[in-house]
Every structure is written in C-alpha cells, then in structure tokens.
Amino acid sequence: MEIKVIKNILDACEGQAQQIRDHLKEKHVLMVNLIGSPGSGKTTLLEKTLATLKGRFSIAVIEGDVATDKDAVRLQKYDIPIALINTDGACHLEPITIRKALDEFDLDRTDIIFVENVGNLVCPAEFDIGENCKIAISSATEGHDKPEKYPLLFNECRLVVLNKIDLIQFTDFDKDYYISSVKKLNGRVPVLEVSCRAEQGLEGWIDWLADSVSEVKKS
C-alpha cells in the first residue's frame, strides 16, 4: 500500500510536468532548470545574465529557496517578473508549485524563464518540473570529484557550467579529471568554464542561451 501511494504521487508529478512542458512549447518559452550545490553561484550567474540580456530577451525568474527571499531580492534591481517559492524546508521544487508560479507571468511576452532550484546537488535532479532542460552549475572550489559522486544531475543535464575558475589556482582542483568524468557520464554535454564573479567566460553561456531561444521559437 505504501508503494502505491508513492507511485500515485510520482505519476501525478509526471503528468503535471508534461502539461507544463506542452504549455511552454505552445507559447515558445524556454524554461531552464538551474541546479547546483548551495553557494555554487546560481544567483550570481543570473545576476550577470540579466545585466547582459535585459532588453534583448524578455526574462522571468522562479526562485526556489528553503527559507528567506534573499536571492529574489538580489534580482529585484533588474526589474523583471520574479516568483518566489519558499519550500519551507523541502529540498527541491515540484511541478505543482511551478505551475502556480507560471500563472504570475505573461507567457505571450516571455522568452526565457530561469528556475533557480533549491541549492542541492541530489534531490532536484530527480524531479521533472516541465523544464526545457536542466543545467548543472558546480564550482571548482567544491572539488573535481563532484560529477562522479553526484552522477544523476551530470547525466541528465544538457549543459554544465563550471564556475569559480578564477579560484582554481588556489586549490587542488584537477580540471582535466573533472571534465573527463563529466564526459564519461554524459558524452555530448558541453562544459562551460566561467567565473561569474570575475565575469570570465560568460560569452559562451550567453551564446548558448541565444541559440536555445532560437530553437524554441522555431519549434
């Protein structure tokens, strides 16, 4: 009986995620699900992205946080629609709350929705929220063994953003090892090397986003 209950919940989640995906496709909106550890640089990546792309694309953000509105507040200065989901302790976002957040946006006038998931390398990777794709962000200061140790996200994502490369010189981080273990899990995934804080390597990220928006508009 317990298994049945859990199965029902998972089935319901999957159904809702597919409805969200269909709806976003119809509206030609790109929704990316940004997943990484606490402090991997998700919010800083969004800050730099909004500063660069504002005016070029119409952007909205869904902020997932266990507690506080701190990340949402950091993004307020870019004057874009932001929906904050406080999970009140829960470790990931689910499609039911994403659907409610989407109701806050005018999808006919939106090109990109960034979902900043809860800071967590484990649970968010397990949940389909109807996104176009998952993006893994991990920082060099977390160590080069993270792809092997948390394989699901690196296996499922369509892009890896390796952040804080400006700090590599002060650590034992082995970049070749990191990239080769990503490739073992997910052969074709691009790995972008960036420092969000030092604004290094962000052109590749901006190009990737622009290409992805074009694809979604064509589909």
Added chain:
Amino acid sequence: MEIKVIKNILDACEGQAQQIRDHLKEKHVLMVNLIGSPGSGKTTLLEKTLATLKGRFSIAVIEGDVATDKDAVRLQKYDIPIALINTDGACHLEPITIRKALDEFDLDRTDIIFVENVGNLVCPAEFDIGENCKIAISSATEGHDKPEKYPLLFNECRLVVLNKIDLIQFTDFDKDYYISSVKKLNGRVPVLEVSCRAEQGLEGWIDWLADSVSEVKKS
C-alpha cells in the same frame, strides 16, 4: 491515509534513533553527525583528524554517499574500521542503515564514530540518526548567506566548522556577517575557523573532540 503512512515512518525512525542513542551511551561512544554541502570539506576534515588522533582515540567512520566509494577509499590508509552506506540516490542517512553499520564495529573498543552524511545542506539536518550531536561544516567559498538560507542545520548543530578560510581573501565572503547570522539562529554555538587543506585552526577542533569524548566517558 497518506499522512498516516508518513507519520508511521517518522515515528519508526525516531524510535530507532533513540535506541541507537541509548546503546551508544551505554557503550560510552561519541557519535557525531557531520553535515555540509557537497565539497564543503567533510572528508578532508576527517583525513586531518584521523592523522592527528590515531593512537590517541579509537575511531570508526560511517561514510554516507549517494554513489561511489571514493570518500571511504580516501580514509582507508588510516587503517580504521569504515562502514560505507551507498544511498543509491537518496539524499540523507536514516537510523535503519546506521544501526546496520554499527553492527560492523566493536563498540567496546571505540571512542568516536564519525558519520559523514550525504553532501547536502537540507535533508540530513531533518533526520535524527541517534547521534550525540550534529556538526555543521560550511566553506567560506559557499558564501556568507548560507546560515540564513539553510537555517535548520545551523539551528540544530552543536558546533559550526567554517572551512576554507585561506580562500576568504580571494572572495567577497563577509565573516562578521556569517558569524552574526549563525549566532542569531543558535546563540551559544561555537564557530571554529579552519582550513583543512592548509591545516589552519585545527587545534580547536581537536580540543573540542577530546572534551566531547571526556564528557561521554563520564556520563
């Protein structure tokens, strides 16, 4: 009905955790539950601790990992009992697997058991595994907003280890802000400033462990 099922599971967990705590108390064993983000430095802290304390205390380690035996392998050279729990995707350890792991150890000849929980700042803080206390480890490179954003762990822990202080000079980390937000959540908790890799500040950690072992032996 769904609520009832979940309640049963939580009650069962609590009961098992209390049994573990009683058993460890009877055997005068200190078990600490080490919780932090992926890459916060849990395994490196254990490496330095084992190198320093081997011979002085009899130590065992329970390694919790989503996948791989990499952390357990890193500790093998210290020639201590290690039990590896692969959670196969699950985001935290639970008392049922801890109890099985404890069966692998000779508790009459053990002073300290370190449990390295799954790298995750959210879920492991919610589960009592029968430990003597939880310890939060967070690295300066994760940013000074982590205590506020992940309050449960910082509220519940008996000690905070702030790691990677040697990298603060290359980041925007605001140490006063970090410490003051820890104190707001948990007024009496000590914050130890260390760099495990650079072997800075570890004396305070070693002293804290030695004092904690003394307390457990007396009780």
